[in-house]
Amino acid sequence: MKIAVVGTGYVGLVSGTCFAETGNHVICVDNNVQKVERLRNGELPIYEPGLEVIFKRNTEDGRLEFTTDLLDAVNRAQIIFLALPTPPGEDGSADLSYVLGVAEELGKIITDYKVIVDKSTVPVGTSEKVTAAVEKHAKVDFDVVSNPEFLREGVAVEDFLKPDRVVIGTSSERAKSLMHELYEPFVRQGNPIYFMDERSAEMTKYAANSYLATRITFMNEIANLCEKVGADVDMVRIGMGSDRRIGKRFLFPGVGYGGSCFPKDVQALGKTAGENDYNFQILKSVMEVNNAQKYVLAHKIKSHFNNDLKGKRIAIWGLAFKPNTDDIREAPAIFIINELLEAGAKVVAFDPEAMENMKAIFGDKVEFIKHRYDALKDADALAIVTEWSVFRTPDFDFMAELMKEKVIFDGRNLYKLEQMKQFGFYYNSIGRNTVEQKQLTPAE
Numbered sequence: 001m002k003i004a005v006v007g008t009g010y011v012g013l014v015s016g017t018c019f020a021e022t023g024n025h026v027i028c029v030d031n032n033v034q035k036v037e038r039l040r041n042g043e044l045p046i047y048e049p050g051l052e053v054i055f056k057r058n059t060e061d062g063r064l065e066f067t068t069d070l071l072d073a074v075n076r077a078q079i080i081f082l083a084l085p086t087p088p089g090e091d092g093s094a095d096l097s098y099v100l101g102v103a104e105e106l107g108k109i110i111t112d113y114k115v116i117v118d119k120s121t122v123p124v125g126t127s128e129k130v131t132a133a134v135e136k137h138a139k140v141d142f143d144v145v146s147n148p149e150f151l152r153e154g155v156a157v158e159d160f161l162k163p164d165r166v167v168i169g170t171s172s173e174r175a176k177s178l179m180h181e182l183y184e185p186f187v188r189q190g191n192p193i194y195f196m197d198e199r200s201a202e203m204t205k206y207a208a209n210s211y212l213a214t215r216i217t218f219m220n221e222i223a224n225l226c227e228k229v230g231a232d233v234d235m236v237r238i239g240m241g242s243d244r245r246i247g248k249r250f251l252f253p254g255v256g257y258g259g260s261c262f263p264k265d266v267q268a269l270g271k272t273a274g275e276n277d278y279n280f281q282i283l284k285s286v287m288e289v290n291n292a293q294k295y296v297l298a299h300k301i302k303s304h305f306n307n308d309l310k311g312k313r314i315a316i317w318g319l320a321f322k323p324n325t326d327d328i329r330e331a332p333a334i335f336i337i338n339e340l341l342e343a344g345a346k347v348v349a350f351d352p353e354a355m356e357n358m359k360a361i362f363g364d365k366v367e368f369i370k371h372r373y374d375a376l377k378d379a380d381a382l383a384i385v386t387e388w389s390v391f392r393t394p395d396f397d398f399m400a401e402l403m404k405e406k407v408i409f410d411g412r413n414l415y416k417l418e419q420m421k422q423f424g425f426y427y428n429s430i431g432r433n434t435v436e437q438k439q440l441t442p443a444e
């Protein structure tokens with residue numbers, strides 16, 4: 001099939017490349033000239049495991065192309081995906097200007113039947129708005145389909161190639177049959193394609209993201225309470241998660257959810273509720289609790305040093321909002337670093353992939369260090385913010401040698417309490433007992 005994907009970001013680039021991988025011809029369009037230039041030169045603008053190999057294969061085989069020319073891409077495609085940004089507007093609702101702007105353009109340029117697929121995350125009712133925007137100028141038949149995307153950054157290729165499910169919202173039999181043909185190779189393992197109406201498809205996406213954000217937030221509150229009552233949230237998590245009705249995944253407490261989607265989608269669903277005269281109380285609490293959780297680690301560090309971080313050197317391991325990505329949108333690390341800098345700390349940071357992006361925010365206010373251990377030299381404390389695998393089994397003896405003080409604040413519960421006791425670290429994690437440093441008596 002011939003496909004155009006408008007918007008070549010995390011979703012557009014991954015979707016386009018994966019559609020090419022199943023034999024389709026895909027043209028990705030972006031209005032960012034530099035990005036398109038880099039892609040044409042074989043360079044990926046994002047870090048996403050597994051993407052490079054299929055990107056290379058499909059561009060070399062001529063199935064995957066990049067352009068800034070919307071007209072040319074649309075003329076050559078039967079199905080047009082919109083993978084455009086839907087950032088929060090000033091009032092918290094999703095800003096539809098990118099999606100509706102391109103929809104209007106499409107109306108002007110389509111000359112034969114097209115299926116226009118909304119892959120961006122958009123509020124209920126958007127497919128009708130897209131239809132109206134295209135209709136303003138269109139002189140030919142078209143269908144608008146809602147096809148929300150559920151991929152996670154860091155495992156995006158795997159998620160796209162083997163989705164748990166595909167959701168398609170359409171009332172058109174013609175569009176349904178084309179979408180079925182396109183997605184059939186991705187659901188060979190027996191996972192379903194759910195066809196439904198457009199509004200339900202749009203709502204499914206917000207409901208899924210908001211539920212997951214709520215689940216994490218619930219665990220963060222359980223963790224905070226565990227600290228107060230002397231329970232261990234990791235034990236509680238395992239005990240709870242083995243109930244099949246609850247399940248083991250997505251129950252990890254931490255430094256609050258971040259990323260480009262959960263924060264904005266929870267806010268946008270709350271906004272939709274408000275506009276429809278519904279008081280969605282849980283979502284309000286989720287946002288409030290998550291905002292506080294982003295500061296928990298920084299507050300622990302401040303309180304450990306009696307609220308005075310002047311002259312203290314704090315090392316940060318992990319800047320990306322989650323491992324295996326260079327994405328720092330709404331990353332908890334940003335909030336933590338700001339708080340530490342404000343309290344007078346010297347912040348030195350390491351991340352395997354996200355340092356360039358973070359430099360664009362903090363410049364020389366933060367010292368970025370190329371090797372994880374170098375960040376620890378003379379540090380008064382280490383704060384672990386992202387659970388990259390490379391942080392999981394470090395050389396604790398070497399760390400103790402490098403650091404001025406053997407103090408770790410772990411926002412991701414990477415280490416066992418026993419282990420920390422054994423190596424003599426002060427260790428403060430999330431929802432678990434604090435390991436105090438053993439005070440050596442003169443006799444010892």
Ligand SMILES: NC(=O)C1=CN([C@@H]2O[C@H](COP(=O)(O)OP(=O)(O)OC[C@H]3O[C@@H](n4cnc5c(N)ncnc54)[C@H](O)[C@@H]3O)[C@@H](O)[C@H]2O)C=CC1
Pocket residue numbers: 006007008009010011012029030031032035083084085086098101102119120121122149150151152153260261
């Ligand atoms: N990032 C993720 O993991 C997921 C994102 N989504 C949703 O997908 C949508 C896109 O998200 P991302 O890919 O993360 O955004 P992104 O910001 O990474 O990419 C958007 C791309 O659209 C381009 N663009 C903007 N205006 C354009 C125009 N008029 N014509 C052509 N290109 C244009 C930008 O230059 C950029 O390359 C959002 O609605 C998001 O909520 C859904 C599932 C997962």
Ligand SMILES: O=C(O)[C@H]1O[C@H](OP(=O)(O)OP(=O)(O)OC[C@H]2O[C@@H](n3ccc(=O)[nH]c3=O)[C@H](O)[C@@H]2O)[C@H](O)[C@@H](O)[C@@H]1O
Pocket residue numbers: 121149150151152153154209212216249250251252253254255256257258259260261262321322
């Ligand atoms: O709409 C989107 O953009 C995507 O949003 C999330 O994917 P993503 O933001 O890439 O990453 P997640 O793995 O969901 O993590 C989101 C945040 O929650 C945090 N998290 C996740 C899981 C957990 O158990 N605990 C926890 O704190 C992560 O650290 C991260 O900050 C959803 O998982 C995807 O299904 C969805 O398509």
